[in-house]
Amino acid sequence: MEVTAQLAVTRLADGALVMTPGTRGQFEVVDAVGGGPLRHRMLHVDPDEVPGLAEALQGYPPVPSRWIDPAVAPAWVTPEGFGDVGSIVVTPLPGHGIPAGAIVLLRRADTGPFSEGEEATAREFAARSGLAMSAARMFAQQASITEVLMRELLPPSLQHVCGVEYAGGYRPAQDSERVGGDFYDVHSGVDGAEETLAVLGDVCGKGLEAAVLTGKIRSAVHALLPMADDHLRLLRLLNNALLSDDHARFVTLVLASVSRAGADVRLRLTCAGHPPPMIIRADGRVEDAATLGTLIGALPEVHASTWETRLAPGETCLLYTDGITEAQGGPLGREQFGEERLRRAAAECAGMPAEAVVERVQMLATEWVGRNAHDDMALLAVTAPRGRHLTAVGGSSRGRYTA
Numbered sequence: 001m002e003v004t005a006q007l008a009v010t011r012l013a014d015g016a017l018v019m020t021p022g023t024r025g026q027f028e029v030v031d032a033v034g035g036g037p038l039r040h041r042m043l044h045v046d047p048d049e050v051p052g053l054a055e056a057l058q059g060y061p062p063v064p065s066r067w068i069d070p071a072v073a074p075a076w077v078t079p080e081g082f083g084d085v086g087s088i089v090v091t092p093l094p095g096h097g098i099p100a101g102a103i104v105l106l107r108r109a110d111t112g113p114f115s116e117g118e119e120a121t122a123r124e125f126a127a128r129s130g131l132a133m134s135a136a137r138m139f140a141q142q143a144s145i146t147e148v149l150m151r152e153l154l155p156p157s158l159q160h161v162c163g164v165e166y167a168g169g170y171r172p173a174q175d176s177e178r179v180g181g182d183f184y185d186v187h188s189g190v191d192g193a194e195e196t197l198a199v200l201g202d203v204c205g206k207g208l209e210a211a212v213l214t215g216k217i218r219s220a221v222h223a224l225l226p227m228a229d230d231h232l233r234l235l236r237l238l239n240n241a242l243l244s245d246d247h248a249r250f251v252t253l254v255l256a257s258v259s260r261a262g263a264d265v266r267l268r269l270t271c272a273g274h275p276p277p278m279i280i281r282a283d284g285r286v287e288d289a290a291t292l293g294t295l296i297g298a299l300p301e302v303h304a305s306t307w308e309t310r311l312a313p314g315e316t317c318l319l320y321t322d323g324i325t326e327a328q329g330g331p332l333g334r335e336q337f338g339e340e341r342l343r344r345a346a347a348e349c350a351g352m353p354a355e356a357v358v359e360r361v362q363m364l365a366t367e368w369v370g371r372n373a374h375d376d377m378a379l380l381a382v383t384a385p386r387g388r389h390l391t392a393v394g395g396s397s398r399g400r401y402t403a
Contacts (some may be wrong), residue, residue: 001041001101002282004129005032008105012122013089013114015079015106019047020133021057021099033079048101049074050092052351052363056102064089065114067348071189077104089124097133153179153211155378158186161196163260165383167354169362172379173206173323173376182321182378185218190225197221197228198256200319202274204249210376213249217242230268235293235302241320243299250297254319258382265311265384270304272296275325276393278343279309280316280357284350286343289317311384314351319382323375329368337368354383 001018008016009032017031027039047054052063067079086109093100103126107114114122136249160167172180181203189195203210205232220241227234234255242251252274252278269277273295279287293304311317320342327337333397335360345364349357365377 001028001030001133001177002038004103005030005038005077006030007129008103008125009034012125013105013120014108015082016113017077017079017104017106018093019057019100019104020101020143022047031079032116033082036079036269037347039080043076045074045076046175048086050077050090050104051101053104054103056090056092057099059092059094059099060091061293062119062126064087064123070109078106081130082106083109086111089114089119089122091119091123093126093130093133095130098134098140100130100134100137128266134393139161144214147340153215155184156186158380160385161186161188162194162258163266163385164196164258164355165385166198167358167381167383169358169377169379171323171366171374171377172360179211179214180206180376181214182323182376183214183218184319184378184380185221186380187222187228190228193230195257195259197225198258198319198380198382199253200256200321201251201253202321202323202376202378203251206376210249213251216245219349228255228257231257231268231306232304235270235272235296235304239299239302240294243300244331245297250295253296256319256382258315261310263384265315265382266304266308267311267317267382268308269317270306272302272304273298275320275322276337277320278318279311280318280346280350282312282314282351284347286346311382313384313386316349316352316354316357316381316383318346318357318361319380320361321376321378322377323377324365326372327365327369327372327377329370333370333372337365341368354381357383 005016013032020028025044027043029093032038044350051068065087067089070088073331085106085382087107089105121319124205149312154260155168155170160166166186168184184200187197220238224234224237255270257268260290269289269291271291272293276289286389291305291307325337325339325342328334345361360382
């Protein structure tokens with residue numbers, strides 16, 4: 001709107017008012033005068049006060065300027081400091097399918113009226129401006145919709161939940177994108193249960209298509225939370241849901257049921273076609289979780305084993321996607337980061353808080369990749385805090401343990 005008004009007063013008229021179709025009598029208006037500032041307003045007015053303006057806002061042909069008496073023009077049409085109006089042209093701004101608005105061009109009384117040629121030029125200008133305004137409005141709406149959907153697909157921010165530290169890190173395959181096929185979530189227990197369900201997954205593929213399936217899977221897992229005490233049952237129900245959907249993608253998952261056991265943290269881990277999590281002990285030892293399982297969404301039957309362990313204060317369970325271990329880089333740019341290198345990095349993180357573990361591993365993987373192409377990368381750390389100080393959350397919840 002601002003550009004249309006500015007261009008109009010630069011070449012076509014002494015003053016211009018651009019108006020978009022209103023709702024409930026409210027109209028968005030931008031006016032300008034040659035050599036003066038733009039003015040953006042929301043007006044509660046009646047467009048019928050200007051001959052032809054109400055029709056122009058509905059996309060009807062323009063009214064010739066000789067049919068409009070400048071003396072009847074209301075004050076809100078005239079830009080501030082414009083002076084006496086000598087001639088008025090009202091023309092529609094056609095858009096993509098629906099009108100984009102209308103433009104009112106003004107000439108001062110001492111300038112002379114608009115000629116037929118100038119009115120024809122004004123109509124051509126309005127036609128092009130209307131299409132540009134309509135396209136800009138459409139792209140702005142699409143950007144707003146995309147932003148809302150993107151917020152729903154982005155990994156959540158994590159914190160202490162039921163006395164356990166959580167931290168996550170995510171890097172999409174393309175730095176220009178914000179979402180992809182890797183994801184993680186931490187779900188509080190159903191009906192006040194102390195056991196929390198942490199989920200990390202990797203959808204086949206990358207980019208927006210993988211992100212759409214990621215959103216479906218995250219929603220499905222959330223709906224299946226009442227079955228979280230039985231990992232195999234949850235995975236089989238999720239597998240059935242994916243097999244019935246019209247797509248050819250599958251997902252690998254790690255489920256981690258987490259609860260406090262005094263100063264320790266109790267873990268139940270189940271992998272479904274996913275690399276097993278690493279357990280970082282306080283003395284620097286790194287263990288692989290002894291759990292295996294089949295892919296989700298690929299086969300009619302799902303088989304998986306669940307492994308249980310405990311984390312002493314300061315110990316961490318690190319869940320990761322293969323985007324970390326398969327990241328290619330190094331001196332020659334073709335060597336994978338690999339599980340052994342990840343294991344050494346994890347051992348260096350012994351005793352660190354969850355957030356520090358994620359930041360350290362993510363930094364090393366990013367340095368290793370450099371500028372090479374890579375897959376989505378996701379990390380989720382579950383750490384047993386070193387202390388057991390119970391603090392209130394929001395003044396009304398059961399509280400949480402903090403280090």
